[in-house]
Amino acid sequence: MFRSVFIGALFRSMLAHRLRLVLTGLAIALGVAFMAGSFTFSATLTRSLDSLFAQASTGTDVEVMHASPGGSTITGSPAQPVPASVLATVRRVPGVAAADGQVTGQAVLLGRDGKPLPGSFGVALSWPADAPFQQSFTGRTGQPPAGPGQVMIDRASARRGHFAAGQRIGIAIAGHAVPFTITGITGYGSADTIAGGSMAIFSLPAAQQLFGKPGQYDQIAVKAAPGVSAAQLRDRIASVLPPGDVAVTAAAASASAARQINSALGVLTGFFLGFAGIALFVGAFVIWNTFSIMIGQRTRELALTRALGASAGQVFRSVLAEAAVLATAGSAAGVGLGLGLARGLAALLAAFGFALPISGLALPAAELAIAAGTGIAITVIASLPAAWRATRIAPVQAMRDPAPEPARFSAGRLAGGLAITLAGVAALLAGILAGNGQIVLAAAGAACCFIGITVLAPLTVRPLARLSAAPLLRLPGRVGLLARGNTMRNPKRTSATAAALMIGLAVIAATSVLVSSARATIGQQVHAASRTSFYVQAANGTSGLSPALARAIAAQPGVRAVTEVRQTTATVAGAAGRTIDGIDPSAIGQFTDLGVTAGRLSALAAPGTIMVSAEVASGRGWTTGDAITVQFGAYGLYRLRITGIFANIGPLSSYLVANTTLAADSGVRTDSVDLIQAPRSARNAIRSALAGYPGAQLTDQAGYIASQTKVLNSLLTLVTAMLILAIVIALLGVVNTLALSISERTREIGLLRAIGMQRSQLRQMITAESVIISVIGALLGIILGLGLGAALAAALTTSRQATVTIPAGQLVIYILATAAAGVLASIGPARRAARLDTLTAIAAE
Amino acid sequence: MMPATIQPPPGRQPAGAPAARAREVTKIYGHGPAAVTALEGVSLDIPAGSFTAVMGPSGSGKSTLMHCLAGLDTVTSGRIWIGDTEITGLRERQLTRLRRDRIGFVFQAYNLLPVLSAAANITLPLDIAGRPADPEWLTTVIDTVGLGGRLGHRPAELSGGQQQRVAVARALASRPDIVFADEPTGNLDSRASAEVLGLLRRSVGEFGQTVVMVTHDPVAASYAGRVVFLADGRIAGGLDRPTPASVLDAMKNLGE
Numbered sequence A: 001m002f003r004s005v006f007i008g009a010l011f012r013s014m015l016a017h018r019l020r021l022v023l024t025g026l027a028i029a030l031g032v033a034f035m036a037g038s039f040t041f042s043a044t045l046t047r048s049l050d051s052l053f054a055q056a057s058t059g060t061d062v063e064v065m066h067a068s069p070g071g072s073t074i075t076g077s078p079a080q081p082v083p084a085s086v087l088a089t090v091r092r093v094p095g096v097a098a099a100d101g102q103v104t105g106q107a108v109l110l111g112r113d114g115k116p117l118p119g120s121f122g123v124a125l126s127w128p129a130d131a132p133f134q135q136s137f138t139g140r141t142g143q144p145p146a147g148p149g150q151v152m153i154d155r156a157s158a159r160r161g162h163f164a165a166g167q168r169i170g171i172a173i174a175g176h177a178v179p180f181t182i183t184g185i186t187g188y189g190s191a192d193t194i195a196g197g198s199m200a201i202f203s204l205p206a207a208q209q210l211f212g213k214p215g216q217y218d219q220i221a222v223k224a225a226p227g228v229s230a231a232q233l234r235d236r237i238a239s240v241l242p243p244g245d246v247a248v249t250a251a252a253a254s255a256s257a258a259r260q261i262n263s264a265l266g267v268l269t270g271f272f273l274g275f276a277g278i279a280l281f282v283g284a285f286v287i288w289n290t291f292s293i294m295i296g297q298r299t300r301e302l303a304l305t306r307a308l309g310a311s312a313g314q315v316f317r318s319v320l321a322e323a324a325v326l327a328t329a330g331s332a333a334g335v336g337l338g339l340g341l342a343r344g345l346a347a348l349l350a351a352f353g354f355a356l357p358i359s360g361l362a363l364p365a366a367e368l369a370i371a372a373g374t375g376i377a378i379t380v381i382a383s384l385p386a387a388w389r390a391t392r393i394a395p396v397q398a399m400r401d402p403a404p405e406p407a408r409f410s411a412g413r414l415a416g417g418l419a420i421t422l423a424g425v426a427a428l429l430a431g432i433l434a435g436n437g438q439i440v441l442a443a444a445g446a447a448c449c450f451i452g453i454t455v456l457a458p459l460t461v462r463p464l465a466r467l468s469a470a471p472l473l474r475l476p477g478r479v480g481l482l483a484r485g486n487t488m489r490n491p492k493r494t495s496a497t498a499a500a501l502m503i504g505l506a507v508i509a510a511t512s513v514l515v516s517s518a519r520a521t522i523g524q525q526v527h528a529a530s531r532t533s534f535y536v537q538a539a540n541g542t543s544g545l546s547p548a549l550a551r552a553i554a555a556q557p558g559v560r561a562v563t564e565v566r567q568t569t570a571t572v573a574g575a576a577g578r579t580i581d582g583i584d585p586s587a588i589g590q591f592t593d594l595g596v597t598a599g600r601l602s603a604l605a606a607p608g609t610i611m612v613s614a615e616v617a618s619g620r621g622w623t624t625g626d627a628i629t630v631q632f633g634a635y636g637l638y639r640l641r642i643t644g645i646f647a648n649i650g651p652l653s654s655y656l657v658a659n660t661t662l663a664a665d666s667g668v669r670t671d672s673v674d675l676i677q678a679p680r681s682a683r684n685a686i687r688s689a690l691a692g693y694p695g696a697q698l699t700d701q702a703g704y705i706a707s708q709t710k711v712l713n714s715l716l717t718l719v720t721a722m723l724i725l726a727i728v729i730a731l732l733g734v735v736n737t738l739a740l741s742i743s744e745r746t747r748e749i750g751l752l753r754a755i756g757m758q759r760s761q762l763r764q765m766i767t768a769e770s771v772i773i774s775v776i777g778a779l780l781g782i783i784l785g786l787g788l789g790a791a792l793a794a795a796l797t798t799s800r801q802a803t804v805t806i807p808a809g810q811l812v813i814y815i816l817a818t819a820a821a822g823v824l825a826s827i828g829p830a831r832r833a834a835r836l837d838t839l840t841a842i843a844a845e
Numbered sequence B: 001m002m003p004a005t006i007q008p009p010p011g012r013q014p015a016g017a018p019a020a021r022a023r024e025v026t027k028i029y030g031h032g033p034a035a036v037t038a039l040e041g042v043s044l045d046i047p048a049g050s051f052t053a054v055m056g057p058s059g060s061g062k063s064t065l066m067h068c069l070a071g072l073d074t075v076t077s078g079r080i081w082i083g084d085t086e087i088t089g090l091r092e093r094q095l096t097r098l099r100r101d102r103i104g105f106v107f108q109a110y111n112l113l114p115v116l117s118a119a120a121n122i123t124l125p126l127d128i129a130g131r132p133a134d135p136e137w138l139t140t141v142i143d144t145v146g147l148g149g150r151l152g153h154r155p156a157e158l159s160g161g162q163q164q165r166v167a168v169a170r171a172l173a174s175r176p177d178i179v180f181a182d183e184p185t186g187n188l189d190s191r192a193s194a195e196v197l198g199l200l201r202r203s204v205g206e207f208g209q210t211v212v213m214v215t216h217d218p219v220a221a222s223y224a225g226r227v228v229f230l231a232d233g234r235i236a237g238g239l240d241r242p243t244p245a246s247v248l249d250a251m252k253n254l255g256e
């Protein structure tokens, strides 16, 4: 019977505080939504890409290509071509109905203004001669390309650029604009184009000529005769192929390509989930704090129920029941919101031209259950301390006034907080420096850090409140002082509220320190070593610049020297994603001071050699003469001998090979940047050489550094955007704390109004409280983020040239932005406080 | 005795002119059948420099009258003036400013802001107004309420009597036209009550302050110069120069 009374009371109290309920539920729902949305979006994307790959191989049963793993039209990593003779061999295999040699490459469609059409990438394909292989090109109008100068383009680009068959179009190949006539327009499978990119389809001879593969194919597509299975045909073809070439079933090829994309997607999903985790963690802080305040406020009521005979267990369960109801509702709402989020993301992708063959959202039931379960578990766990505290309320407290607990300096708290924080920092650094496998350790370390700082935070509230309130003390009518007093009266509550904000800001601040340090390091490296006056770079989305451009620039009056730098990414001695630069060993010394410390630069001209930076060499323990394995994308695996070690990276990367080596081993024959020595006055002459190369960009040293660090800025923007949700959740916590403390202080507010405080002043006071709490959170976060960021930056870069830079201006902006967010958070509570009826407030219990 | 340098606050009405006036004030709470008439046709003059006690049975409308006179509540009909200013019909903002600048309050409890020291509580209305305190006047007030050593303390560190004295000091600090006190001694023992009441009487006698005090206690009422009796929302009588005994008598007569 008692139980039902209890549960009834529970629901009444929950209903009485609808707003608080909604805010608290939202704190958990948003994190769950982020998590559920990431899962759903990634499942939807995976399904769409699977169907895309299936469409790509429609009509094909077996593919023949060079035996390097991972070659794929869609991933765009170049594979070594197959000689034409292989096609003849394949065609003679019994059971082959049709076989077609195909060439792929990169080509960017240009709009009528000569600028690349918007889109993520441009694929060049050769038109297949046999009907079965033409099946994926759906809804064609016009004619297929038949000769040089002819092209068929995708329907999405035709629509975007207002192109029709019969019209002329410019296409940038290796940065150079080449004019073509559009003979036809095509879709791709069920979509208008290939996964958000553009398609340029040339005749096979034209493609071979354009991409420098005369008499060669990137792959051979084979159609089986009726009655022959793909596997049978694969085995038959494999038995006649020359060594080095392989046959795979189309199904296996598309599955392997899908696997590659999915593992890339997995990284992306992991990235999203990381931020969802932060959001949930912040939500847990908000729940914890809200429940603590609520139990504090209900002390009298709970003591009364104890006095009336309720057991500690019943009190405990009643608090947990409230948490569980909230958790379930919040998590369910979160899953719903997450589905909406995923749908929104898909729509956003479509709006950016990345229209996927999406047929509704995929609903990954298990993952959605995980998201909801995480939300529920986190909420209930976060409410445990409050529930436990509720059981410690003695019945006599029903008769007493709730005394605010002043948090005094406690040595135990200090020692405990420091210990947890330091353990967290150690785990975080260990996790990050250990590489890929230790994300969990790093995350646990970060969480420990935050918890440790939260333990310490009450000790810092007084000084930090003084600091953040200083500018507010000028507000007329003492509202700043009152606000400061109000935030300091319960340091634990203030610091717990601020701690939720601290988390997001700490991550932003740490990232911004890392980014600004990396930027400064790059700038310093380029400045220190480079003797280059101008740089011509391949623009985004362009595969590279034609060597003809370098020759054209060199011919300009005033230009003293030009050298070509090429680039690819490779797996070097097991480390994936390393940038390797191709250089001209005889010329590069004029453009940048490499500071060779061992070996000789000229030795790099020999095939099969590589130079590495001193930083890498000392990190890996390499010396000249060592041989290291280098896997150039899908192209091939080579053993390269280290012929030299250099100290200054300058504008280059840590790994250098000769351009000749790069062309032979990776197939890269275009330039990523041309380095130019010329007086300033030659700028216009150089610019004129760039006419006809829409993919080329001319910059000076500063512009080059800016372009190299642009990706870092985008990273910071992305991280900041991802953390906005965590910050919004923390702000919900601020709103909650303000609302709860206002309801606690009703009588005080009545008094203030009675003795003449205007509504506007009261609003200002609440706003000032919010700003003070928020700025405390920002300060804590920035202090912590600075520490973590500087430690990471120092740990990640061992080079002598590396510097740790503190982006002071940016940090000030973060503090101001948080203060502004605090103003927003206070709007609701301040209005409620100002609306309170003076007389009722004075008389309030 | 009052120090010779201390003058009554400037701008005060000549003695005898009312500091507050109510004419035919009616206050009805709620509508229809649930309506409660808390005040009915109350007319009253509070002379400047007087100490008036308002008495009456519980629910007779004492607090309501005080709230209406002080601009904390609106009247249903009738008119009220503070000094020359008619406050019935003033807007919320103006009423708030009037309370801040021209009225002092002492409530039964929870008079002080816990986050401010006693001294800061005393100057709070001035601070809210952004008006500088007159240091001489402030010293006088603080000396009078006798808190010397405890000014830096928070309210939680003061006794109930000390808290009420701080509240009185706050009410006097801005030299208001009139101080309203609603059962200021309701929570105090007789010694602390005597201190607070003595303080209110001295503020009238020495500084010419006008004080209106609601009370249930005949002894408290005897500190006033005049008692006004309320019953069922109407003025039911008055008594000049009350003593505890005469107040008790008058109350008995009211009950009949």
Ligand SMILES: Nc1ncnc2c1ncn2[C@@H]1O[C@H](COP(=O)(O)OP(=O)(O)OP(=O)(O)O)[C@@H](O)[C@H]1O
Binding pocket: B029, B030, B036, B037, B038, B056, B057, B058, B059, B060, B061, B062, B063, B064, B065
């Ligand atoms: N906000 C309100 N709403 C409705 N009725 C009210 C309200 N405030 C007071 N009343 C009613 O008005 C009448 C007068 O109330 P008031 O508080 O002025 O009495 P009082 O003389 O101060 O009583 P006490 O000595 O108990 O303090 C009472 O009947 C009371 O119930």
Ligand SMILES: [Mg+2]
Binding pocket: B062, B063, B064
């Ligand atoms: Mg009353």
